[in-house]
Amino acid sequence: MIKFQQVSKTYTGGHKAIEKVDFHLQAGELAFLTGHSGAGKSTLLKLISLMERPSAGEIFINGVSLNKVTQKQIPFVRRDIGVIFQNHRLLDRYCVFDNVALPLIIAGNHRKDIEKRVSGALDKVGLLNKARCFPETLSGGEQQRVGIARAVVNSPPILLADEPTGNLDPELSVEILKLFEEFNQHGTTVLIATHDLGLIARMKYRSLTLKSGSLIQDPLLNEV
Amino acid sequence: MSILFKGRKSQADNMSRTPLLAAYFTIMNILRQGVQSLGELWRTPMASLMTIAVLGLSLTLPTTLYVVVKNVQKVSSGFDNAAEISLFLKEDVDEQQAQRVIKRISLYNEVKSVSFINKTQALEEFKLASGFGEALNYLDKNPLPSVVLVTPNAGFSGPQTAQNLLAKLEKEREVDFGKLDIEWLERLNSLLSLLKESVITIGILLLSSVILIIGNTIRLSIMDKKQEIQLMKLVGATNHFIQTPFLWTGIWYGIVGGFIAFLSVLLMIFWLDSAVANVVGVYHASFTLEGLNFSEFLVLLSLAISLGLFGSYLSVKRYIDAIEPNEI
Numbered sequence: 001m002i003k004f005q006q007v008s009k010t011y012t013g014g015h016k017a018i019e020k021v022d023f024h025l026q027a028g029e030l031a032f033l034t035g036h037s038g039a040g041k042s043t044l045l046k047l048i049s050l051m052e053r054p055s056a057g058e059i060f061i062n063g064v065s066l067n068k069v070t071q072k073q074i075p076f077v078r079r080d081i082g083v084i085f086q087n088h089r090l091l092d093r094y095c096v097f098d099n100v101a102l103p104l105i106i107a108g109n110h111r112k113d114i115e116k117r118v119s120g121a122l123d124k125v126g127l128l129n130k131a132r133c134f135p136e137t138l139s140g141g142e143q144q145r146v147g148i149a150r151a152v153v154n155s156p157p158i159l160l161a162d163e164p165t166g167n168l169d170p171e172l173s174v175e176i177l178k179l180f181e182e183f184n185q186h187g188t189t190v191l192i193a194t195h196d197l198g199l200i201a202r203m204k205y206r207s208l209t210l211k212s213g214s215l216i217q218d219p220l221l222n223e224v
Numbered sequence: 225m226s227i228l229f230k231g232r233k234s235q236a237d238n239m240s241r242t243p244l245l246a247a248y249f250t251i252m253n254i255l256r257q258g259v260q261s262l263g264e265l266w267r268t269p270m271a272s273l274m275t276i277a278v279l280g281l282s283l284t285l286p287t288t289l290y291v292v293v294k295n296v297q298k299v300s301s302g303f304d305n306a307a308e309i310s311l312f313l314k315e316d317v318d319e320q321q322a323q324r325v326i327k328r329i330s331l332y333n334e335v336k337s338v339s340f341i342n343k344t345q346a347l348e349e350f351k352l353a354s355g356f357g358e359a360l361n362y363l364d365k366n367p368l369p370s371v372v373l374v375t376p377n378a379g380f381s382g383p384q385t386a387q388n389l390l391a392k393l394e395k396e397r398e399v400d401f402g403k404l405d406i407e408w409l410e411r412l413n414s415l416l417s418l419l420k421e422s423v424i425t426i427g428i429l430l431l432s433s434v435i436l437i438i439g440n441t442i443r444l445s446i447m448d449k450k451q452e453i454q455l456m457k458l459v460g461a462t463n464h465f466i467q468t469p470f471l472w473t474g475i476w477y478g479i480v481g482g483f484i485a486f487l488s489v490l491l492m493i494f495w496l497d498s499a500v501a502n503v504v505g506v507y508h509a510s511f512t513l514e515g516l517n518f519s520e521f522l523v524l525l526s527l528a529i530s531l532g533l534f535g536s537y538l539s540v541k542r543y544i545d546a547i548e549p550n551e552i
Contacts, residue, residue, distance in 0.1 A: 045552050062228045079460035080228045103459040162552045
């Protein structure tokens with residue numbers, strides 16, 4: 001589903017964020033992306049969501065090379081990738097419902113369809129009763145779950161998460177991860193960047209480890 | 225339409241759409257964004273009020289000048305064809321000779337009508353009009369000449385043709401000299417065209433400053449919403465989608481500003497009307513100030529709207545493309 005081929009990214013100024021990264025994430029797989037801060041996790045996610053372009057190498061999603069995606073096509077590619085941010089990035093001016101509805105409004109869905117899907121997504125994260133609340137009135141865990149609802153509301157085939165449990169206590173973290181597992185069981189490919197090694201250890205999933213820009217450990221790489 | 229996943233249809237095009245239906249939905253979407261942006265203006269009126277006021281008042285000045293030109297033109301058009309020629313008869317011409325010359329002149333092709341004011345009448349009129357009154361009784365004899373007033377035909381009342389007619393009439397034996405009061409009209413006309421030119425110049429200057437002011441206001445509101453724009457881009461919003469509400473803001477600025485300009489002009493006319501009535505009353509004439517009619521109002525409004533739209537377009541084009549999400 002997501003395939004990196006010798007991908008390097010050098011920022012202007014010569015900083016090498018990632019270097020010659022190779023991996024292949026199968027469709028329907030859930031994987032962790034780990035490494036110290038500064039190891040290149042964010043850069044890798046940015047490359048997938050087309051916020052950055054690789055300096056060398058090629059990234060394929062579902063067999064389509066991202067190098068061939070034009071600037072004008074980027075919004076449409078992003079509609080296929082749900083992204084969950086560490087700091088939620090909810091819009092304070094809008095209520096929970098409108099925040100979650102945003103991707104659907106952008107895609108031009110009908111009002112009825114939007115209501116149905118947003119209710120479904122909020123129900124899944126257990127926040128249906130807070131649909132009319134504003135983000136600032138919610139707790140950190142609740143805000144994160146709103147962010148997750150927004151990322152999955154249009155059922156994207158790929159889900160990226162950057163430190164989704166970064167600010168949460170362990171109990172909440174497990175809860176959030178269970179949500180990801182649930183989406184994964186419905187066929188979504190999930191890639192979670194985290195440095196919470198304890199969390200990873202508890203779950204039997206593949207993990208990609210970055211160290212100063214290079215992938216050091218991908219046990220499944222040889223089998224693929 | 226999905227680029228990465230050929231089989232995956234975005235929910236928006238679940239139904240098979242004809243191009244006509246798609247266009248309908250696009251238009252409905254744009255209109256919906258328009259209503260939303262109006263709602264936003266309504267919620268934060270103070271931020272926009274100043275810009276709208278600037279737009280409105282900047283449009284008021286050229287509009288007022290336009291109304292002034294229009295009214296002066298209305299006044300002067302009343303004089304345009306009144307190129308009346310006064311022929312002063314020689315002092316020794318008596319009543320009979322005068323009647324003969326009147327008859328002769330009235331036979332001219334160029335002449336429409338002729339009237340006669342004899343010496344005595346002229347003196348009476350002068351007594352009334354000048355205010356010298358009884359003092360004039362002390363004169364030994366009537367110093368005023370008899371006057372023949374000639375109104376030329378429509379074709380000969382223009383400045384040049386009337387001048388030619390005057391030269392012809394002055395050759396009559398009994399006529400001392402003639403006078404054509406047309407120079408002031410030419411002066412008025414040239415003043416009027418100067419005024420029109422200045423309306424255009426001042427208008428252009430003010431309107432370009434309006435464009436810049438609106439552009440700047442929209443730029444600030446774009447910068448204010450930078451986070452929001454970045455997030456919208458991250459969840460797949462096209463530049464068009466993000467731009468539309470800002471363009472609508474410009475349009476609403478234009479609509480409200482246009483109304484402000486219209487109301488200010490209306491108010492000003494209402495204010496000036498009584499003053500004008502006073503002035504006109506002194507001259508024993510009747511004249512009412514003419515405001516903007518409906519089509520002129522529409523022109524004003526659409527001018528305001530296009531200024532708002534253009535100003536916001538400049539900012540939107542420049543800044544929204546430049547804002548890209550840079551952190552995940």
